[in-house]
Amino acid sequence: MLILDDSTSAVDTATDARIREALRTVIPGTTKIIIAQRISSVQDADRILVLDSGKISGFDTHENLLKSNAIYREIYEAQTKGGGDFDHEQTGE
Numbered sequence: 001m002l003i004l005d006d007s008t009s010a011v012d013t014a015t016d017a018r019i020r021e022a023l024r025t026v027i028p029g030t031t032k033i034i035i036a037q038r039i040s041s042v043q044d045a046d047r048i049l050v051l052d053s054g055k056i057s058g059f060d061t062h063e064n065l066l067k068s069n070a071i072y073r074e075i076y077e078a079q080t081k082g083g084g085d086f087d088h089e090q091t092g093e
Contacts, residue, residue: 001031008041016041039076048072 002023008016016038023032024044036042043062050058050065050072058069065072 001033002027003033003035005035006037007034009037013038013040020044039072039079 008019011019017040020041023030034042034045039062042048045062047059048062048065049056050069052071057071058065060068066076067073
């Protein structure tokens with residue numbers, strides 16, 4: 001079992017993607033628990049646990065959480081529509 005606590009928060013999204021690919025291909029049979037604030041770091045996970053003020057707000061796949069969990073959807077939209085990752089250029093939308 002591998003537990004990563006916000007381990008990719010200080011890297012750009014391209015490096016984050018390379019780390020996730022390595023975790024998927026180098027140690028595929030290992031259980032991984034990833035604690036992250038960046039949606040892209042966890043969106044391919046089997047299950048995502050969403051916490052709100054220390055309470056469970058949702059537990060499902062990325063696709064299902066986008067449909068059913070307002071907190072997850074709000075974070076996702078903020079991160080993908082120009083207000084998210086520090087290494088992405090802001091757009092004037």
